[in-house]
Amino acid sequence: MYQNYTTDDFLQDTAFRKWVLQGTPSDDAFWADILRNFPHQRDTIQQAREFLLTLHEQVEADFPSEQQVDLLYKRIVENAHEAPVRPLYSWSSWWVAASVSLLIVLSGWWFTQKNIVRIAKSDSTGMLDSRLFEQVVNTSAAVLIVNLPDGSQASLEPRSQLHYRKAFADTIREVFLVGEAFFEVQKNPAKPFLVRANAITTRVLGTSFRVSAYDQDQQIKVMVKTGRVAVFSTQSRKYTDPEQDGLILTPNQQADFTKTDAHFTRTLVDKPIPIIPQTELQQFSFRNAPLPEILQAIEKTYGVELIFDEQQLSNCRLTTSLENENLFEKMDVLCEAIGATYKLVDAQIIIKSKGCD
Amino acid sequence: MKDIGASDQEDRLYWNRFRKGEEVAFSWIYQRYVRVLYSYGMKINRDSSVVEDAIQDMFTDLWRTRSQLAEAKSVRFYLFRSLRRKIHRSLRPEDEYTQPFNPEADYKQPVLASVESDIISEEEITLQTAQLKSWLTCLPARQYEALLLRYYQDFSYAEIAAIMNISEQGARNIIQKSLHTLRRLALVVCFLGIGWGLKIFF
Numbered sequence: 154m155y156q157n158y159t160t161d162d163f164l165q166d167t168a169f170r171k172w173v174l175q176g177t178p179s180d181d182a183f184w185a186d187i188l189r190n191f192p193h194q195r196d197t198i199q200q201a202r203e204f205l206l207t208l209h210e211q212v213e214a215d216f217p218s219e220q221q222v223d224l225l226y227k228r229i230v231e232n233a234h235e236a237p238v239r240p241l242y243s244w245s246s247w248w249v250a251a252s253v254s255l256l257i258v259l260s261g262w263w264f265t266q267k268n269i270v271r272i273a274k275s276d277s278t279g280m281l282d283s284r285l286f287e288q289v290v291n292t293s294a295a296v297l298i299v300n301l302p303d304g305s306q307a308s309l310e311p312r313s314q315l316h317y318r319k320a321f322a323d324t325i326r327e328v329f330l331v332g333e334a335f336f337e338v339q340k341n342p343a344k345p346f347l348v349r350a351n352a353i354t355t356r357v358l359g360t361s362f363r364v365s366a367y368d369q370d371q372q373i374k375v376m377v378k379t380g381r382v383a384v385f386s387t388q389s390r391k392y393t394d395p396e397q398d399g400l401i402l403t404p405n406q407q408a409d410f411t412k413t414d415a416h417f418t419r420t421l422v423d424k425p426i427p428i429i430p431q432t433e434l435q436q437f438s439f440r441n442a443p444l445p446e447i448l449q450a451i452e453k454t455y456g457v458e459l460i461f462d463e464q465q466l467s468n469c470r471l472t473t474s475l476e477n478e479n480l481f482e483k484m485d486v487l488c489e490a491i492g493a494t495y496k497l498v499d500a501q502i503i504i505k506s507k508g509c510d
Numbered sequence: 511m512k513d514i515g516a517s518d519q520e521d522r523l524y525w526n527r528f529r530k531g532e533e534v535a536f537s538w539i540y541q542r543y544v545r546v547l548y549s550y551g552m553k554i555n556r557d558s559s560v561v562e563d564a565i566q567d568m569f570t571d572l573w574r575t576r577s578q579l580a581e582a583k584s585v586r587f588y589l590f591r592s593l594r595r596k597i598h599r600s601l602r603p604e605d606e607y608t609q610p611f612n613p614e615a616d617y618k619q620p621v622l623a624s625v626e627s628d629i630i631s632e633e634e635i636t637l638q639t640a641q642l643k644s645w646l647t648c649l650p651a652r653q654y655e656a657l658l659l660r661y662y663q664d665f666s667y668a669e670i671a672a673i674m675n676i677s678e679q680g681a682r683n684i685i686q687k688s689l690h691t692l693r694r695l696a697l698v699v700c701f702l703g704i705g706w707g708l709k710i711f712f
Contacts, residue, residue, distance in 0.1 A: 161689060164661055174662075208662050211646055215549035221562070222544055226537070228566050233573040286532065316534060329534050349534075352541070387541055 156191045163201035173205045219352060219412035223368060288316040291332075301328065305346065308335040312367070333365040335378075349387065353410050356383040362402075373410040376422045377402045384408045386415055404428045404456045405480070406500050419500045421457060425480035428456045437475040444469040444491065448504070455480045461504040466491075469509035521585035528572075529579050536576075539585065540569060546663070547593050553655055554597050564596035587665065591673045645692050653688030660685055 163169045172180040188195060217225070291297040291309045299307040302321050309315055313332025321327070326338075326346040338346045340359025348355040350366035353373050360380020366373040375384045385399025400408050400417050405425035409418050427434050437450045444466040448459050454475050469491045475483065484495050484502065493506030521542075527535035544565065551561035568589070572579070582588045646654060652674070659665045659673060671681040 164689075167664065170661060170664065205661060207646060208658065212546065212549045212658065212662050215552040216545045217548045221548075222541075225544065225562060225566060226540055229540070229569045229573070232566065232570040286534070327534075329537075349538075 155187050155194065158194065158197065160197050160201045160204070163198060164204065169201065170205060173202050174209060219415075223351075286316055287319050288314065290314040299334075301326070303339050303341065303344075303346075305336065305338045307337075310334060330364055330366060332367050333363065335361070335363040337361040338380075352387055352412060352415065354385055354387045356385070357381070371412055373412065374407060375402065375410075376407045377404050378426075379404050379428065384410070384417065386410070386417075421480070421497060421500050421502075425455045425457060427454045427475070429454055434475060439474065440472050441470045442472070443467050444471060444487070444509075447471060447473065447487070450475060451480070451483065458501045459504060460501055461506070462508075465508040466504075466506060469506075518584055518586070522582065525582050525585045529576050529581075531576060536569075536573060539589075543586065543589050547589060550590060550655075550658065550663075551593055551597055553658060554594060554651070560597060560600055564593055564600060568592050568596050584669070586663070587669050587673070590659070590663065590665070594673055649688055649691055653684055653691060656681060656684040657688050 158166075168180075169184075172184050184198075188198065289297070289299050289309060291311055291313050294311050296311070297309045299309050299315055301307060301317060302319060303326055305326070307315055307328070310333040313330070313334060315328055315330050315334060317328040321344070324344065326341070326344055328346075328348055330348055330350040336346075336348065336357075338357055338359050338361065342358045346357050346359070348364050350364050351368070351373055353366070353375070355362065355364055355375050357380060360382055361378040362380070362382050363376040363378070364374070365376075375382065382402045383399060384402060400419055402408055402419070405422050405428065407420050407422045409420060410416070411418075434454060437454065439447050439450075445461070445463045448461060448466070451457070452459050457480065471487065471490055473487070478486070487493075488495055488504070488506075491506060491509055493504055495502050495504045497503075521539070524535040524538050528539060547565060548561060551564060552558065555561060572592075646657075649657070656670060656674065659670045660667075665673065667678050667681045667685075670685075671678040674681065674684075676684070
C-alpha cells in the first residue's frame with residue numbers, strides 16, 4: 154500500500170509517525186525496506202518526515218525551563234494546601250481535622266526530639282496519604298539509614314527526603330527522592346527497583362548506586378558502585394538523540410543529567426574503587442612488569458576502559474601493586490613514572506605517552 | 511515527546527492512584543505532561559503568565575476534586591481539553607475564536623525575510639526546515655493547533671473535535687485545510703521566485 158501513499162497518507166499513518174518521532178532500530182529496518190522497495194517514494198517520505206520533525210521542534214521550542222516546571226509544581230502544591238475545598242456541613246470532619254492536627258503537633262514534637270522527622274500527613278503539602286506512603290525527611294546533619302519494605306537500604310543524606318509505598322506494588326519497587334541517597338538494592342529480577350528523582354528515573358534489578366538530585370543543583374547525578382544501572386529521562390523524548398534518552402551504567406561510572414537541556418553525559422565517578430574481591434586484588438602485584446600488563450589489570454580492577462598503544466608501552470616496566478589507592482591516584486603515579494599523561498573522555502581513560510627506551 | 515499509544519494504560523494506572531489521593535502519582539502525571547501542556551498553551555496564547563496560571567489552576571483543581579474525578583479513558587485528552595478551556599475562560603469571551611497564537615503580522619513577515627538569504631548559504635535540508643517552520647508559524651492559530659493535536663499528540667479526530675469544541679467533520683476539515691494552506695504557502699514562496707516551494711513540500 155505504501156507505494157501509492159501521498160505525503161498526507163504518510164502523515165496519517167501512526168506507524169510512520171512513531172518511526173519518525175521515536176524510531177527504534179526495528180522501525181528503521183522496516184522503513185529502510187519500504188524505501189528499497191519503493192524508491193520513487195523517497196521524496197514523499199522525506200517531506201512527511203521533515204514536516205513531523207519541524208512540528209516536533211516547534212513544540213519543544215515552547216517547553217518551559219526545568220526551573221519553571223519545579224516552581225509551578227510548588228505553587229500548585231501550596232495552593233492545594235492553602236485553600237482546600239471544605240464541605241460546609243460536617244462537624245465530624247472538624248473533629249477529624251482537629252485530632253489530626255493534634256496528632257501532628259504531638260508527633261512533630263516527638264520526632265523532632267530525635268532530630269529526624271518521619272512523617273506523612275504533616276508534610277508541608279498535606280497531600281500525602283500516610284496510610285499508604287512512608288515519607289522520610291532527614292533534617293539531621295548525619296546520614297540516615299532507611300530500611301525499605303523489600304529489605305533494600307537507602308542511606309539518606311542530610312536535607313534529603315524519600316517517599317515510597319509502605320508495601321511495594323506487585324510489579325515494581327518505586328521510591329521518590331529529593332536530594333541525595335546511596336541505595337543498596339536487594340536482587341529481584343522480577344521486580345525492578347526505580348528511583349524517581351526530579352526529571353530522571355534510575356532503574357535497577359539489584360545493585361548499589363548513589364543518586365544526587367537536589368532541587369537547587371543544575372545537574373542530577375547517578376553514580377554506580379556495583380551492578381548494572383539504567384538511567385533515563387522520565388519524560389523520554391526519543392527522536393532527538395539516543396544519548397539523551399538514557400544510559401546503561403556499569404560500576405564506577407556516573408551519569409550527569411543537565412536539567413536545562415535534558416542531556417545525559419557519561420563519565421567516571423570521582424573516586425573509582427576496585428570492583429573485584431580483595432583476595433583477587435592482592436594477586437595484582439607486579440615486579441618489573443611491562444606496563445600494558447599492569448594497565449590490563451587496572452581495567453579489570455576498576456571495570457574501566459583504558460586506551461593506549463600497547464606496542465609503544467611494552468618497553469615500560471614498573472614494580473607496583475594495585476591495593477590501597479583509587480583509580481586516579483594510581484594513574485597519576487603510573488603516568489608520572491613513565492612521563493605520560495592521561496585524560497578522561499566520557500568514561501574512558503586515554504593515555505598519551507612517547508614510550509620508554 | 512509522548513509515547514504514542516502504549517502509554518495510555520500507564521496513565522490510567524497513575525490516574526487511579528492519584529484519585530485515591532497519592533501525591534506521587536499526581537506528581538508523576540504532572541511531570542509527564544506539564545511540558546507538552548505548557549507548549550500547547552503557548553500556542554493558544556503567547557502570554558506565558560496566562561499559560562502558567564491556567565496550568566496551575568488546572569492541576570490545583572484536579573488535586574482538590576480528585577475524589578470526585580471519574581476514571582479517565584485518556585488522561586492526555588482530559589488534560590488537553592481542560593487546559594484549553596481554562597485558557598479560553600481566562601480570556602474575554604469574544605476572544606475565544608479570534609485570538610491567534612501568532613500576531614497577524616506573522617502571517618506575512620517571516621516567510622520572506624529570512625528565506626532569501628538562507629538559500630545562498632544553507633544546505634537544502636536546513637532550508638527546507640527553515641521554510642517549513644515559517645510556514646507553520648504562518649498558519650492561522652486554529653489550523654496549527656489542529657495539526658499539532660493530530661500529528662504531534664496523536665489525538666483522534668473525535669478527540670480533537672472534543673478538545674477544540676467543534677464537530678468531528680469540522681476537525682477533519684481543519685486538518686485538510688491546514689495542509690492545503692501549507693501547500694499554498696509553498697506556492698506563494700515559489701511564485702516569489704524562490705524555487706524550492708513545490709519541490710520541497712508536496
